[in-house]
Amino acid sequence: MHPAPSVILFTTFSGLGFGLLAWLGLGFPAVTGWVAFAFFAIGYALAVGGLLASTFHLGHPERAMKAFSQWRSSWLSREGVASVAALLMMALYGAGAVFWGEHWRLIGLLGAVLSLGTVFCTAMIYAQLATVPRWQTMLTPALFLAISVAGGALLAGEIKAAMLLFPLAAALQVAWWIRGDGAFAKSGTTLGTATGLGGRGAVRAFEPPHTGTNYLLREFAFQVGRKHATKLRSMAMLLGYVLPFCLIVMPFAHVLAAVAVVSHLAGVAASRWLFFAEAEHVVGLYYGKR
Amino acid sequence: MTSLPAKTEKKLGLVIDLDTCVGCHACVVACKGWNTENYGAPLSDQEPYGADPSGTFLNRVHSYEVQPEAGAAQLVHFPKSCLHCEDAPCVTVCPTGASYKRVEDGIVLVNESDCIGCGLCAWACPYGAREMDAAEGVMKKCTLCVDRIYNENLPEVDRTPACVRTCPAGARHFGDLGDAESDVSKLVAARGGMDLMPEQGTKPVNKYLPPREKDGMEEMVDVLAPYLQPVADEAKGFIGWLDRVLEKF
Numbered sequence: 001m002h003p004a005p006s007v008i009l010f011t012t013f014s015g016l017g018f019g020l021l022a023w024l025g026l027g028f029p030a031v032t033g034w035v036a037f038a039f040f041a042i043g044y045a046l047a048v049g050g051l052l053a054s055t056f057h058l059g060h061p062e063r064a065m066k067a068f069s070q071w072r073s074s075w076l077s078r079e080g081v082a083s084v085a086a087l088l089m090m091a092l093y094g095a096g097a098v099f100w101g102e103h104w105r106l107i108g109l110l111g112a113v114l115s116l117g118t119v120f121c122t123a124m125i126y127a128q129l130a131t132v133p134r135w136q137t138m139l140t141p142a143l144f145l146a147i148s149v150a151g152g153a154l155l156a157g158e159i160k161a162a163m164l165l166f167p168l169a170a171a172l173q174v175a176w177w178i179r180g181d182g183a184f185a186k187s188g189t190t191l192g193t194a195t196g197l198g199g200r201g202a203v204r205a206f207e208p209p210h211t212g213t214n215y216l217l218r219e220f221a222f223q224v225g226r227k228h229a230t231k232l233r234s235m236a237m238l239l240g241y242v243l244p245f246c247l248i249v250m251p252f253a254h255v256l257a258a259v260a261v262v263s264h265l266a267g268v269a270a271s272r273w274l275f276f277a278e279a280e281h282v283v284g285l286y287y288g289k290r
Numbered sequence: 291m292t293s294l295p296a297k298t299e300k301k302l303g304l305v306i307d308l309d310t311c312v313g314c315h316a317c318v319v320a321c322k323g324w325n326t327e328n329y330g331a332p333l334s335d336q337e338p339y340g341a342d343p344s345g346t347f348l349n350r351v352h353s354y355e356v357q358p359e360a361g362a363a364q365l366v367h368f369p370k371s372c373l374h375c376e377d378a379p380c381v382t383v384c385p386t387g388a389s390y391k392r393v394e395d396g397i398v399l400v401n402e403s404d405c406i407g408c409g410l411c412a413w414a415c416p417y418g419a420r421e422m423d424a425a426e427g428v429m430k431k432c433t434l435c436v437d438r439i440y441n442e443n444l445p446e447v448d449r450t451p452a453c454v455r456t457c458p459a460g461a462r463h464f465g466d467l468g469d470a471e472s473d474v475s476k477l478v479a480a481r482g483g484m485d486l487m488p489e490q491g492t493k494p495v496n497k498y499l500p501p502r503e504k505d506g507m508e509e510m511v512d513v514l515a516p517y518l519q520p521v522a523d524e525a526k527g528f529i530g531w532l533d534r535v536l537e538k539f
Contacts, residue, residue: 001413057408057409058406058407058408058427059405059406059407059408059409059422059426059427059428059429060405060406060407060427060428061406063386063404063405063406064406066385066386066387066388066404066406067385067386067406067408068385069385069386069387070384070385070386070387072293073293073382073383073384074382074383074384074385075383076383076384076385076408076410077385077386080385125383125410128383128414129379129413129414130379130416130490130491131379131413131414131415131416131490132413187489188489189416189487189489189490191354193486193487193488193489194416194486194487195354195366195368195486196484196485196486196498196500197308197354197356197366197500197501200356200358200364200500200501201356201357201358201359201363201364202356202357203354203355203356204354204355204356204357205352205353205354206353206354206355206365207352207353208352209315209318209347209350209351209352209370210344210347210350212342212343212344213342213344214344214345214346214347214350214421215344215346215412215421215422215424216412216418216421219409219412219413219422220413220418281413282416282487282490283415283416283417283418286352286370286417286418287352
């Protein structure tokens, strides 16, 4: 799949932002006043910034409001509804914490559930697609949620939780990669089933339909070299999990925490790039690309 | 509404005969022509006369080589467009309700004024039947020429999809695949029509007729063959001498 920068930025930043908002909603840390304002500002900047980035890849962003209508069937629509509901609920909770020094438990809890619900919907947009076997697993939402909650714990300064959640997210990432590498072969979709000619012999793409490229090839036939994939996976693991973990184990300092956050973001962005770049869409079979 | 209808009154679709298709691409041209000049946003081209031309097409013809375990390889021309699936995954993922499947005839359509161009429906389609138009920023797909098949301004003979009307080999057929007594249903039954990627669970309405088995050579008797047998088993003259001399080394 084509790794569109807008979608990589969106899933990375929004995931982290909603992770932080979820922690804040649960009262970790139970901050008030200006400190609460700073925490909520960071959470909103990440979550809303990501959401805005996601509209850049739309053909008609001016019609984006229509996307709230089909929540009964569409995970993308559910994501939109959940994100707006989460942002509104957390705004109410945040206002209480900032202006009145109050923590309204129920509103915070609802906000946290909606924040994580948004991340779950984002992941389900990918996990629902039978056309991309690497994505079609409940490990995908598990991984997205683990990354969001771990990153959120880091930003919220919940170091004890982060020390547990970072290894968990890293383990899920490795499990997701291992499963994903065999997923396409396991799906049973081949050029033989794609053409219905597989029972007659070995099918080979002889001639493409056009001499030039097209939307399908640009969008779905992107493939990343195995050598680079291994390098990028190591980088994602190192920056995203190992380095932040080492930094938070050390005695607390704001500089180290900042480095941990930046490193984590870079690592997650690299793994998110791979999430798209390594994903093989079955339509590539028709073009002899798998 | 992007939920799929439980049942459609008709299942209009195409039957494509892989045995007859000659790979001339006339259907591709007819489709591009009709759907550029009629319903919806035109099918744009980018750099059509430049170094890197590309464009939007609703129908593309691939060619595949099938190599059986024994015998000669076979070339199969393979037109591919929207299969108007019963369980169309492209419809349910649409966040705006722009994609829908019609209850009256089962045609899968895009309401272009509601499409935000997110591309998720193209991701959900295993067949590559949907293409985002680079100029319009909306998703384009086969409409089964919905503006021809019910169009009473056209002569009756033209009330079929443009690809079917133009096919010079008669490799494309249009009809109601939900009616077991229709010509297309009978054709599918007689020729063993098949689904593409049945494991994806999309239940395509369009069917493909597999190429017929090639005739064998076993039964053929050629009365002239005996006259083509070699007349001399042993080489004579200079060649014979050379053969004997070289054998000795």
